[in-house]
Amino acid sequence: MNPVTGIEIPYILPLRAFLLQALCLLVAIAAESYFFHSALKLTRKNSIAAAATTNLFAAVIGWLIFFYIAYFLLDLIPALTPIKHDLAGYIFLNQYSPLLGSAIILVATTIFIILLFFKIYTIKFMSKIQLLGKEAVVLAAKKRQNRYPLHSVVLWAHSCSNTLILTILFLVNWVGN
Amino acid sequence: MKVNSLLNRFAQSLKPTRPFSWETVILLSLFSWLMFLLTGEWGLNSAASHQIITVCAIIFSLIGVTWAQFKHPWKILGLEIWPGIAALIICILLFRYLDEWLYFTGITWPVLWGALAAGSDFLKSQKSGKKSEFSLAEMRIKIVIVMLVSCLASTWVQFAFLIDHWTKEYPTIIAGDVSQSTFVVRVNRAAPPDTRGASILEAMVAFVQSEVEGKRWQEVKAWITKLTKGKLESSVKVRLPQYGENQWWELQAAIAQTENGYKLELFVIWNGPQTKSKLDYFRKVCEIRQIYDRRGGFPSNAGPFATLECQPGSERLSGKPKSIYNWLDNTKFN
Numbered sequence: 001m002n003p004v005t006g007i008e009i010p011y012i013l014p015l016r017a018f019l020l021q022a023l024c025l026l027v028a029i030a031a032e033s034y035f036f037h038s039a040l041k042l043t044r045k046n047s048i049a050a051a052a053t054t055n056l057f058a059a060v061i062g063w064l065i066f067f068y069i070a071y072f073l074l075d076l077i078p079a080l081t082p083i084k085h086d087l088a089g090y091i092f093l094n095q096y097s098p099l100l101g102s103a104i105i106l107v108a109t110t111i112f113i114i115l116l117f118f119k120i121y122t123i124k125f126m127s128k129i130q131l132l133g134k135e136a137v138v139l140a141a142k143k144r145q146n147r148y149p150l151h152s153v154v155l156w157a158h159s160c161s162n163t164l165i166l167t168i169l170f171l172v173n174w175v176g177n
Numbered sequence: 178m179k180v181n182s183l184l185n186r187f188a189q190s191l192k193p194t195r196p197f198s199w200e201t202v203i204l205l206s207l208f209s210w211l212m213f214l215l216t217g218e219w220g221l222n223s224a225a226s227h228q229i230i231t232v233c234a235i236i237f238s239l240i241g242v243t244w245a246q247f248k249h250p251w252k253i254l255g256l257e258i259w260p261g262i263a264a265l266i267i268c269i270l271l272f273r274y275l276d277e278w279l280y281f282t283g284i285t286w287p288v289l290w291g292a293l294a295a296g297s298d299f300l301k302s303q304k305s306g307k308k309s310e311f312s313l314a315e316m317r318i319k320i321v322i323v324m325l326v327s328c329l330a331s332t333w334v335q336f337a338f339l340i341d342h343w344t345k346e347y348p349t350i351i352a353g354d355v356s357q358s359t360f361v362v363r364v365n366r367a368a369p370p371d372t373r374g375a376s377i378l379e380a381m382v383a384f385v386q387s388e389v390e391g392k393r394w395q396e397v398k399a400w401i402t403k404l405t406k407g408k409l410e411s412s413v414k415v416r417l418p419q420y421g422e423n424q425w426w427e428l429q430a431a432i433a434q435t436e437n438g439y440k441l442e443l444f445v446i447w448n449g450p451q452t453k454s455k456l457d458y459f460r461k462v463c464e465i466r467q468i469y470d471r472r473g474g475f476p477s478n479a480g481p482f483a484t485l486e487c488q489p490g491s492e493r494l495s496g497k498p499k500s501i502y503n504w505l506d507n508t509k510f511n
Contacts, residue, residue: 009365010341011351017360018333049318056325063332070339085421088343089450092350094357131318172359 012092021059024168028055028161035157036123039148046132051157053126054119062111094173112162120154199244206237232270239266260297264289283334291327295320346421349373349447371493374459377417377426377445378490382461384413385441386485394467394481401432401439401465406505425449431500438466438483444498458498461490 029051036047074084086100096104126132213234216227246259268286272278302316340361344351352371355363389397410428417423427446432439446458467481 010337010344011363011365012340012344012355012361013364014333014336014340014361015364016358016362017336020359021333045315046318049322052322053318053325056322056329060325060328060332063329063336067332067335067339081424085424085449088347088350088421091340091343091360092347092355092358093353093450094359095450130314131321132314169359 014091020168020172024165025055025059027164027168031161031164032157035153035160039153039156040150042132050123050126050132053131054122055161057122058115058118112158116155116158119158120151123150123154199241199248202237202241202244206234206241209234209237235266235270239263239270242266257294257297260293261286261290264293280338283338284331287327287330287334288324291323291330294327295323298323343421348420349422349425349449373422373426374445374447374457374493375490377413377428378443378459378461380416381409381413381428381430381443381445382463382485382487384409384416385443385463389465389483389485392483394483397465397483404430404505406430409505422449429498430505431502432505433502435464438464440464440502442500442502444500446498457493457495459491460494460498461487463487 029048032051032055033044033047036042036050037044040047042050070084070087074080074087082099083103086097090096090100123132209230212230213227216224216230243259243263246257246262250257250259252258264286265282267289268282272281272285275281299316299320302313349371352373355361388400392400406429409430413428414423414426425448427444427448429444429446431442431444434440441463443461443463444458445460464486465483466486468484469481
C-alpha cells in the first residue's frame with residue numbers, strides 16, 4: 001500500500017480560474033437558454049439542457065486542446081517558446097506582451113467562429129436523436145412559419161453570451177486592478 | 178462478570194442482523210484491514226498473501242460502503258455522495274502502486290464519480306419502471322450533463338497540475354506577488370525562498386573559476402580577451418538547471434585591468450515579467466590576480482598563474498545596473 005507521503009501542498013492553485021469559468025458558463029447557459037426558449041420554442045428544461053450541453057462540451061474540448069498545446073506543442077516547436085513564457089507571465093502576473101495580446105485576439109476570434117458551427121451542429125444532432133423533447137422541435141421549424149431558422153437563433157444566442165462573457169472578463173480585470 | 182456482559186453486548190451490536198447484508202461486508206473489510214496491518218507489522222509487505230489481503234480489504238470496503246450507502250444514502254445538498262466514495266476507493270485500488278498516484282487519482286476520480294452517479298440513476302429509472310419516451314430522453318440528457326460536468330472537473334484538476342508544473346519551471350515569478358493574476362491564488366502562505374538570482378551568480382563564479390583558477394597567466398589573458406557577453410551567457414546557462422525562465426535572466430560582466438590583474442564585476446539581471454516596473458539584479462565583485470608561488474610546489478620560474486577571489490554577493494538590488502568598469506561587449510583588451 002502506498003503510504004500517503006509525497007503530498008506537498010502546492011504554493012499556487014488556479015482557484016480564480018475555476019470560479020471565473022463557472023461564472024462564465026452559468027451566464028452563457030442562462031443567456032443562450034433564454035434565446036432557445038423564446039425563439040426555438042423549446043421547453044424551459046430542454047432549452048437549458050441544450051445550452052448546458054453545448055457549452056460544457058465546448059469547455060471540455062477546449063481544455064483538452066489547451067492541454068495538448070501547453071504540454072506538448074509549446075515544447076515541441078521551438079518557435080512557440082516565447083509564447084509559452086508570455087503565457088506563464090500572463091497566467092501568474094496578468095501581464096501580457098504585444099505578441100500574446102495579438103495571439104489571444106486571433107485565437108479568440110477563431111474560437112468564436114468554430115464554436116458557432118459547433119453549437120449549431122450539436123443542437124441539430126441533439127434534436128435528431130430526440131434529446132430535446134419528443135417533438136423533434138428544431139428540425140420541424142419549417143412547418144410553422146413563425147419560427148426563426150436555427151442558424152440565426154444560435155448566432156444570436158452565441159454572440160449575446162460571448163458579449164456577456166467578454167464584459168465579465170473586462171470587469172474582472174478592471175475591478176482587479 | 179461485568180466486563181463479560183459488556184463484551185457480550187458489544188459483540189451483539191457488531192453482529193449483523195442478517196448474514197447477507199452490508200454489515201457483514203463491512204465487518205469483513207474491517208477484518209481484512211486488521212490482517213493487513215498485522216502482516217505489515219510482521220514485515221511481510223512484499224509477500225503475496227499481504228498483497229491479496231490488501232486487495233480483499235479494498236474490495237470489501239468498496240462493496241460494503243456502496244451497499245450501505247445504497248440502503249441509507251448520505252446526502253449533501255440533495256446529492257448522494259456514495260458515488261464519490263466508491264470512485265475514490267476504486268482509484269486507490271487502481272493507482273496505489275504508481276509514483277504519480279495523486280495525479281492519476283485526481284484526474285480519474287471526478288470522471289468515475291460522474292460515471293457511477295449517472296449509471297446508478299439509469300439503473301434506478303430502469304427499476305422503477307417508468308419507460309415513457311419523455312422520461313427516457315430526460316434521463317439521457319441528465320446523464321450527458323453529469324458526465325460533461327465531471328469531465329470539466331477532471332480538466333480543472335489537470336489545470337491545477339499544469340499550474341503546479343509551471344510553478345516549478347518559473348520559480349522567480351512564483352516567489353513574487355501573484356495577487357494581480359486573474360487565474361491563480363496563493364494558497365500556501367510560506368512562499369518558496371527566492372534564491373534563483375543568487376544561485377545563478379554562484380554558477381557564474383564557478384564558471385569563471387573553472388576557466389581561471391590555477392591556469393597560466395597568458396592563457397587567462399587570452400581567455401579574457403576573447404570573452405564576449407554571449408559566450409559567457411551561453412556557457413553559464415548550460416550549467417544551470419533547465420528552467421523555462423532561464424531566458425529571462427541576463428548575465429553581464431564588467432572588467433577593468435589593474436596593475437596586478439583584472440577587476441571583475443558580475444551581474445545577474447532579471448528581465449522577465451514582474452509586478453513592479455523595475456529591473457532587479459544581483460551583483461558580485463571579483464578579482465583575478467597573478468600569483469607566482471602556486472600551492473603545490475611548482476617552481477616559481479614556471480611563470481605567473483592566475484587566482485580568483487570574490488567578495489560576497491549582493492542582495493537583490495533594484496534599478497539599472499551600473500558599473501565603473503567597462504562592460505564586456507564593447508571592450509577589447511590586448
